[in-house]
Amino acid sequence: MSLSIPEGLIASLEGKAGFHKRSFIDAHKNHPANTSIRYNPQKLAGYKGPMPAQHGRISWSPYGYYLAERPFFTHDPLFHGGLYYVQEPGSQFLWETLHQTTDPNQRLKVLDLCAAPGGKSTLLASFFKNGLIVSNEIMKNRAAVLTENATKWGTGNIVVSCNEPSHFARLKGYFDVMIVDAPCSGSGLFRKDPVAVAQWTPALVDLCSKRQQRILQEALVSLKEGGLLIYSTCSYSIGEDEDIMDFLVGHVAMETVALNNTPMGVTTVAGTVKDRAGNQPVGYKFFPDQVRSEGFFISIFKKTKGELPAYHTGEAAPAIAKEEQVLTGPWLKPHLDLKFIKQGADILALENKWVADLTILQKNLFLKKAGVTIGQIKGKQLVPAHDLALSTWVGSGVANFPLDRAQSLQYLKCQQPEIELDGLSPGWHLASYEGIGLGWMKVLPNRINNYYPRNWRILKH
Numbered sequence: 001m002s003l004s005i006p007e008g009l010i011a012s013l014e015g016k017a018g019f020h021k022r023s024f025i026d027a028h029k030n031h032p033a034n035t036s037i038r039y040n041p042q043k044l045a046g047y048k049g050p051m052p053a054q055h056g057r058i059s060w061s062p063y064g065y066y067l068a069e070r071p072f073f074t075h076d077p078l079f080h081g082g083l084y085y086v087q088e089p090g091s092q093f094l095w096e097t098l099h100q101t102t103d104p105n106q107r108l109k110v111l112d113l114c115a116a117p118g119g120k121s122t123l124l125a126s127f128f129k130n131g132l133i134v135s136n137e138i139m140k141n142r143a144a145v146l147t148e149n150a151t152k153w154g155t156g157n158i159v160v161s162c163n164e165p166s167h168f169a170r171l172k173g174y175f176d177v178m179i180v181d182a183p184c185s186g187s188g189l190f191r192k193d194p195v196a197v198a199q200w201t202p203a204l205v206d207l208c209s210k211r212q213q214r215i216l217q218e219a220l221v222s223l224k225e226g227g228l229l230i231y232s233t234c235s236y237s238i239g240e241d242e243d244i245m246d247f248l249v250g251h252v253a254m255e256t257v258a259l260n261n262t263p264m265g266v267t268t269v270a271g272t273v274k275d276r277a278g279n280q281p282v283g284y285k286f287f288p289d290q291v292r293s294e295g296f297f298i299s300i301f302k303k304t305k306g307e308l309p310a311y312h313t314g315e316a317a318p319a320i321a322k323e324e325q326v327l328t329g330p331w332l333k334p335h336l337d338l339k340f341i342k343q344g345a346d347i348l349a350l351e352n353k354w355v356a357d358l359t360i361l362q363k364n365l366f367l368k369k370a371g372v373t374i375g376q377i378k379g380k381q382l383v384p385a386h387d388l389a390l391s392t393w394v395g396s397g398v399a400n401f402p403l404d405r406a407q408s409l410q411y412l413k414c415q416q417p418e419i420e421l422d423g424l425s426p427g428w429h430l431a432s433y434e435g436i437g438l439g440w441m442k443v444l445p446n447r448i449n450n451y452y453p454r455n456w457r458i459l460k461h
């Protein structure tokens, strides 16, 4: 491997905190990128298989692991079942930043503004177990991938929207926490993305910087006074990191929030960004020659002044009939405090505490997903939705069909899994691998129908 870093980037970083030219170049030329995953804590409890070959824990992320090598994730059924998410170590530092500054048990409304493909949103859904995560993506095609990943994560507390940052001005002072993981020039991912190397220019950094300011200015209206903003990029450039911090403090009523000097598990804090007095860290920049991660920048702010909350509220969606609710009961874990709502023919379940918020969000945003779609009533039966199969709310009383690895891959390719039908009870079964749900199968007298969504099926052989 021999990666040539743009001269202009090196020149712009010389003399900056945490940047060491020789080791930085060496890390790019001679050392491969890390491969790492983050487990889904809500699914880990039901997982019956061995842990994959690991190469150490990510010290700042309680569910994060380095892998010894990059497997072909597409052929791992657990990847499709949402047991883990493939995520950069640096990006997982969001957990540590939240851990230092917020209470994970609070019932908070959290906006992830630039969310696709869903790395930060799935982390937020695990961290804020009592929170509601509005996971937004501006690009339609990327919002579809985000929806798929939120569905696989299965936590039921992610709402996916597809809106422009300016649309959030309709929700003045609504959110408690906002994450802006901004589109950037991508220098932090040079070891993984040769296209980012080829496209990098100082002009691109300027363009990204202006766009980042615009995005923040437009969306921050929806953060409440006292609310927290986390701003991150995978760029090393001052124009996209420190200059944006100055912009936030200077122009949009934000103040920096102090972080620990030595964050949990990080021994070398490369590129600590200090407050103006030069005392307290208010951000971190990860350089790959010093921290076991690709490049990443993260900073945190508090909104000092904001307008009073103001937004349209809509009509509450109609609840389903009692008889329909009775049919959903056997499919779900007991003791969940859910409200069931009709969305066209679908029955949707949402935690009761967020029902009023769903009405607000539906009125003001374009929603692609909310809560968990349970299914449709046909005749006197519930036809379960794929969403339910991947949800952590699915009940343990649901008939489970454990598949081995080969059968799981047949299932995920939308083929007929080679299964002995003798002795199988007819009806719906949750196809699972090592205790992790993959989707629905219906057992008929002489065959099995595979209900894995065709547009999700594995195409590669």
Ligand SMILES: C[S@@+](CC[C@H](N)C(=O)[O-])C[C@H]1O[C@@H](n2cnc3c(N)ncnc32)[C@H](O)[C@@H]1O
Pocket (backbone or CB within 6 Å): 091, 113, 114, 115, 116, 117, 118, 119, 120, 121, 137, 138, 139, 142, 164, 165, 181, 182, 183, 184, 211, 215
């Ligand atoms: C760095 S990526 C987000 C990665 C994501 N947070 C994650 O952890 O998986 C930035 C996202 O911003 C979106 N984006 C691009 N232009 C945008 C704009 N003008 N406003 C808001 N989002 C934008 C991109 O489509 C992309 O999905």
